[in-house]
Amino acid sequence: MPRTAVVLSGGEGIRLRPITADLPKGLVKVGGKPLLQWVVEWLKANGVTNIVMGVAYLKEQIIDFFGDGTRFGVGIQYSIHTVAGGTGEGFRLAVNRYVEDQTFFALNGDQITDLRLKTMLAKHQKSETLSTIAVVHPRLPFGLVKVDKNDYCRGFLEKPVLKDVNISTGIYVFEREIVEYLPRVGDIERTTFPKLSRLGKVNAFRHSGSFITINSLRELEDAERQLRN
Secondary structure, X not given: OOOEEEEEEOOOOHHHOXXXXXXXHHXXXXXXXXXXXXXXXXXXHOOOOXXXXXXXXXXXXXXXXXXXXXXXXXXXXXXXXXXXXXXXXXXXXXXXXXXXOOEEEEEEOOEEEOOOHHXXXXXXXXXXXXXXXXXXXXXXXXXXXXXXOOOOEEEXXXXXXXXXXXXXXXXXXXXXXXHXXXXXXXXXXXXXXHHHHHHOOEEEEEOOOOEEEOOOXXXXXXXXXXXXX
16 A cells, blocks of 8 residues: 655635635635645545645745644655646656655645545556546536426426536546656646546546535535535
8 A cells, every 4th residue: 555645735726716815725724624634634544644745836834834744643745846837747846856656646635535545546456557537426516407398497406416427536546657648837637647548548436425626715615514514
């Protein structure tokens, strides 16, 4: 079981403005504690105690809050990248600088989930690919109205889950060779994964449990409600 994870928390969190005007997204509080703290505690609960945190925007605040990780029972190293470099630069620099493991976890640090990394790893190891992406069925942020051909409303679905669609959770298992496919600048979702999928080198792990991501003020409000229930 790999004990290393690369966690990116370098973006400006523009859709969370004005909260993120002077606060990094990873320190935005949800359910009473910073988003990144949820991530760190979840990794520790899954046996991952060596964390490489990729930071950029307002990075000093994140470094000051987490320090070397001792307070949270983990070890944390920091890899600094640029905001403009995107996830490609963030992951590439972090892996080249600090990751020695052949297999490791990687993620965008904006999820709250009960995903079991050991189960995901087992799926990855059977696939013999360079990467595995955890996917979930998305929930629409609004309700659907069923309308017949005569324009009568025949039913309502409140924020339904789309069972025939999968979206990435931003949680991955990587083999170290993936560095060869990481761009110097740009996001891996638009560069690395499309290329790997054409080569048959990316696998999917279907997660059916809890998954909350916070990318906007609406999602932050939804997350607060879910965590209270």
